[in-house]
Amino acid sequence: MQPTALNLPQMKPLPEATQRYFDICVEKLGFVPNVLRAYAFDVDKLNAFTAMYNDLMLAPSGLSKLEREMIAVAVSAENRCFYCLVAHGAAVRQLSNDPHLGEMIAMNYRVALIDARVRAMLDFAVKMTKASATIEEADRATLREHGLTDRDIFDLAGVAGFFNMTNRVASAIAMAPNPEYHGQYR
16 A cells, blocks of 8 residues: 555645745755655744754755765665665765766665765765664764874764654655656766
């Protein structure tokens, strides 16, 4: 049986700033991501979600945009979040110019052809996903040995934590990825 997504009514009309944001999505992506539509029933929740996402994923960081997307996919794979695996797998394909990398990370990042720094970051993000209370100074020291600063470790933890939260919400409300994501950057 196919899961039924929650039917949360979108605000009509959308506030002007929200409509502009959605218009920018259509202009840049060709569609409004379903995750934004899911939050559009409450503009305050939508604004909080997008502010946190934009800060974690797009703001200046010692982690590249590709590295942050790979973290999103590795965490989402561990949580089996269909929405985020599809959407962020497409972002990994786009940013890496490698149609295989998104799938490798989604299925098992350990088989992906990634450097030791990225492997250490994904190991940390997955450990945080599985059992955050078991993280010790040795885990942070391993990241430092691979060139991450304490600020980078904070950003890594923020991205992993955000996707652990959004994966759970997406799964709980049966959020489906936009069909457009499936064929992008292949």
